[in-house]
Amino acid sequence: MPRFSFTSLYLLASLKTIGMGIMGAAVSSLLILELGQPAWIAGVLGAVNNLGFFLFIVILGNLADRMPRRKALRILMTVSVITAAVRLLPLDTPGNIVIFGIFNFLEGGACGLFWCVVQSYAFVAHRVGEKARDGFLSGYNFSWNVGVIGGYLLGIVCVPIAGTNYIAFWINFIIAVISGILVFASVKDERVIETLTPEESPPKLVITPLENESPAARALRMYAPYLVLLFLLVHPFADGSITVLGPLKIKSFALDSTSVYILFLVKCITQTIASALGPRVSISRLPLLLQIMPLGVALSWVCFGFAGNFGAGLIAIALSGMTQGFLYAAGLKYLAQKAQNTSKNKMFAHFQTLMGAGRALGPFIMGIVAEVSFPFGIGTLAGLGFIMSGIALMTRNVSKHTDAILS
Secondary structure, eight states, X not given: OOOOOOXXXXXXXXXXXXXXXXXXXXXHHIIIIISOOOHHHHHHHHHHHHHHHHHHHHHHTTHHHHSOHHHHHHHHHHHHHHHHHHTTXXXXXXXXXXXXHHHHHHHHHHHHHHHHHHHTHXXXXXXXXXXXXXXXXXXXXXXXHHHHHHHHHHHHHHHHHHTSTHHHHHHHHHHHHHHHHHHHHXXXXXXXXXXXXXXXXXXXXXXXXXXXXXXXXXXXXXTHHHHHHHHHXXXXXXXXXXXXXXXXXXXXXXXXXXXXXXXXXXXXXHHHHHHHHGGGSOGGGHHHHHHHHHHHHHHHHHHHHHOOSHHHHHHHHHHHHHHHXXXXXXXXXXXXXXXXXXXXXXXXXXHHHHHHHHHHHHHHHHHHHHHHOHHHHHHHHHHHHHHHHHHHHHTHHHHHTHHHHHO
């Protein structure tokens, strides 16, 4: 079977996340620290981006099943170039903020579909074998996080030099143009036949009763994929929340925007390490990660809330990145296997729908709650982690048999 090179996809993923990383920190930093706007405005602008992410996936999440992946990527990157150009508007008037919000919504939609299409290449990689699939997932996760790290590093260097977070908007536009050129010049159609032969067809998912298993336990096993998605909600919710909680915490330390980029950078570095290692964890150990990692996220944010100085905050946020990285990687590996078993890309759409929903809810809720009380915002985020970990522990029978469901 011919092999397919994913190098251009890794590069494209890194470029895409450079823009995501620098804009994720720049918009909230500009509004809260530079323009003195209330946190709820930053929260709403972050939320509409992820609302677009969520809604577009709900409507068009199976785009990779409807058209060739290369064609889909070309359309989506063209949209991203347009939205990046419009979002160069300064956020100094209500009208510009509204226009920015509209195109931030559209960019969120294009971004969500982009990740659905890119992640669906795991389905192509699995045609070669499980090692190829796991290798693709590791490369994808690593490229994703390296790009975000690159975005934060650019912010750390360029924002102090320019003296304003607006420089990040121009960097994002340049990155979008480069990505558009790359997707037209380098990304090739997959050279692996998409239709499985009867001999290659994966086994159907059949839930058979286990010995002495109660009907309730069997029902839990049947709905295990949806429970896994529920546990994963902690990750995008935390990612969305930091765009508001991070600048607010930095403001309490009387520090400038550079500290926000450093905070985001440290979190992303630990998340990169964990997400690169996560796909190498055996399927039999996935239940353990799904049980304890939401708890780890919750505890790290409690520590962040109590941090009395910038150094303590960095340590807490590093722990959040590590636990989120393992949780994300475990969930993505689970869904990659599920997609292979069902011969559908919709699992990636479900995954990205969840990512969009969590990242939309995070800044929106935090923009309202943290504006009233920062500790209440921390408690809301930590509470979600405690609840999800508790549900995972209470459904140990589901987690115990995750490997059976995946087989």
